[in-house]
Amino acid sequence: MTNTSSPSHTVEKIGGTSMSRTSELLDTVLIGDRKGEDLYNRIMVVSAYGGMTDALLEHKKSGEPGVYSLFASSESGWTWGDALSKVAQRMLEKNADIFTDDGPREAADRFVKDRIEGVRSCLIDLARLCSFGHFQLEQHLLTVREMLSSLGEAQSAHNTALLLKMHGVNSRFVDLTGWRDENQYTLDEVIDRAFADIDLSRELPIVTGYAQCRETLMKTYDRGYSEVTLSRVAVVTGAAEAVIHKEFHLSSADPKIVGEDAVRVIGETNYDVADQLSNMGMEAIHPRAAKSLRQAGIPLRVKNAFDPDHPGTVIRSDLETREPHVEMVTGLKGVFALEFYDQDMVGVKGYDSEILDALTRHKVWIIAKTSNANTITHFLKGSLQAIKRVETDLAKAFPNSDIGLRKLALVSAIGRSLNEPSILPKAIASLAEEGIMPLGVHDLIRKVDLQVLVEETDFEATLRALHRGLIENWTGERSDQSALEAVA
Numbered sequence: 010m011t012n013t014s015s016p017s018h019t020v021e022k023i024g025g026t027s028m029s030r031t032s033e034l035l036d037t038v039l040i041g042d043r044k045g046e047d048l049y050n051r052i053m054v055v056s057a058y059g060g061m062t063d064a065l066l067e068h069k070k071s072g073e074p075g076v077y078s079l080f081a082s083s084e085s086g087w088t089w090g091d092a093l094s095k096v097a098q099r100m101l102e103k104n105a106d107i108f109t110d111d112g113p114r115e116a117a118d119r120f121v122k123d124r125i126e127g128v129r130s131c132l133i134d135l136a137r138l139c140s141f142g143h144f145q146l147e148q149h150l151l152t153v154r155e156m157l158s159s160l161g162e163a164q165s166a167h168n169t170a171l172l173l174k175m176h177g178v179n180s181r182f183v184d185l186t187g188w189r190d191e192n193q194y195t196l197d198e199v200i201d202r203a204f205a206d207i208d209l210s211r212e213l214p215i216v217t218g219y220a221q222c223r224e225t226l227m228k229t230y231d232r233g234y235s236e237v238t239l240s241r242v243a244v245v246t247g248a249a250e251a252v253i254h255k256e257f258h259l260s261s262a263d264p265k266i267v268g269e270d271a272v273r274v275i276g277e278t279n280y281d282v283a284d285q286l287s288n289m290g291m292e293a294i295h296p297r298a299a300k301s302l303r304q305a306g307i308p309l310r311v312k313n314a315f316d317p318d319h320p321g322t323v324i325r326s327d328l329e330t331r332e333p334h335v336e337m338v339t340g341l342k343g344v345f346a347l348e349f350y351d352q353d354m355v356g357v358k359g360y361d362s363e364i365l366d367a368l369t370r371h372k373v374w375i376i377a378k379t380s381n382a383n384t385i386t387h388f389l390k391g392s393l394q395a396i397k398r399v400e401t402d403l404a405k406a407f408p409n410s411d412i413g414l415r416k417l418a419l420v421s422a423i424g425r426s427l428n429e430p431s432i433l434p435k436a437i438a439s440l441a442e443e444g445i446m447p448l449g450v451h452d453l454i455r456k457v458d459l460q461v462l463v464e465e466t467d468f469e470a471t472l473r474a475l476h477r478g479l480i481e482n483w484t485g486e487r488s489d490q491s492a493l494e495a496v497a
């Protein structure tokens with residue numbers, strides 16, 4: 010592979026929210042002030058334009074059905090066809106937005122129509138075939154999900170490569186979606202083959218964030234998969250650094266909730282913190298993507314796509330914190346607390362594994378858990394339907410148990426080291442100042458996160474209160490105890 014001889018190249022992902030602001034990207038991440046060779050030695054991995062994958066599959070946050078959910082649900086009949094036409098319309102509107110000249114717009118439209126109609130005829134055939142009963146739709150749903158989601162990344166990568174060519178950049182559309190490809194390769198093989206004849210010093214590859222491969226990205230990693238593609242491309246091509254371009258800087262809290270002026274750029278942190286953020290649904294980076302990069306010793310930089318001169322935040326394994334402090338406050342609404350209480354549990358083992366089996370069976374994500382003599386509480390993210398199934402299974406397996414379910418919000422203060430005794434009292438005091446009564450607090454001995462459980466209605470206020478107390482007004486004060494230790 011020619012490109013591995015270039016040790017200084019970067020692999021850079023542009024997220025969907027940023028991709029939607031295409032013309033601004035030309036002036037920042039894609040071209041900006043770069044000229045000549047400065048344009049190259051980069052590989053760009055792109056996500057679908059914001060909202061496109063939601064329309065193709067289902068809304069990531071609200072779960073509102075997209076083409077895939079309609080196709081998969083037997084009650085929806087052929088409504089998926091209309092939904093697919095709506096996505097096609099939306100894609101054509103996007104093309105019209107980007108390409109004002111007829112020639113390139115027509116090329117972009119032809120590409121989209123060819124892909125959409127190809128998938129449509131495939132789905133019609135599959136639906137007919139499965140109506141006979143000998144073929145089970147369930148067995149093919151994953152492939153359907155893959156085909157649909159890859160449409161989004163195919164469009165955005167194809168358009169971006171075309172747009173850059175129009176601006177005199179030697180760009181190349183690198184299609185990893187396996188369109189009309191009869192072979193099945195592993196993700197690493199797919200990447201290796203795609204880059205085999207690319208000279209990174211003279212070409213700028215625009216790569217689809219979706220890759221069709223034997224591991225099936227969708228099954229293994231589900232949504233947010235383009236970060237997995239980013240990390241594997243970085244590892245396989247031997248990149249010096251992986252970069253994620255986002256709508257905002259990776260900040261001490263969500264700027265939309267706490268305010269752009271109140272938050273600060275994280276600047277540097279380690280993969281331990283990145284894992285905690287991913288666990289909380291704050292997609293700083295997909296947890297599995299972080300793993301590949303960490304293992305390969307490749308640093309990750311998170312940048313603001315629209316502030317290109319700012320170095321952003323570097324995430325690496327070897328960054329210890331100088332002073333214990335909270336780096337970010339983040340959280341999740343719609344967390345289900347599944348409280349399993351059984352007095353027969355005292356001194357008996359095995360309850361945990363049965364609960365875990367049920368949660369795995371119904372694909373429910375565990376955010377945190379606590380237990381005492383007779384109670385195990387899991388804090389979960391998943392559909393109410395799936396969690397109800399877990400509840401039913403457990404009630405059947407343990408007839409003497411008492412199972413409670415409650416919806417709440419979990420807010421977490423995260424940092425490389427929170428090993429400073431005044432953080433907990435300060436957190437409680439900040440909540441009290443705002444009249445927020447925590448339902449529970451987890452301050453664990455590893456000291457990387459402090460979790461507060463509150464009513465959902467208190468979610469935003471809790472984020473703001475903890476951010477104010479632990480970040481904005483934090484003076485680096487140390488408790489008497491740690492000050493004494495420092496003197497000693």
Ligand SMILES: Nc1ncnc2c1ncn2[C@@H]1O[C@H](COP(=O)(O)OP(=O)(O)O)[C@@H](O)[C@H]1O
Pocket residue numbers: 023024025026027059254255256257258259260261262263264265291292337339
């Ligand atoms: N700590 C944080 N720093 C920056 N953005 C955050 C943070 N927490 C939540 N967000 C939200 O994440 C959103 C962007 O999500 P992002 O994952 O960058 O989208 P995409 O992957 O489509 O680019 C922003 O709109 C912002 O409100």
Ligand SMILES: N[C@@H](CC(=O)OP(=O)(O)O)C(=O)O
Pocket residue numbers: 023024025026056057062063069161218231232233234235236292
């Ligand atoms: N477009 C896909 C993949 C992805 O990673 O998107 P984003 O980079 O916008 O999170 C999704 O919505 O899941």
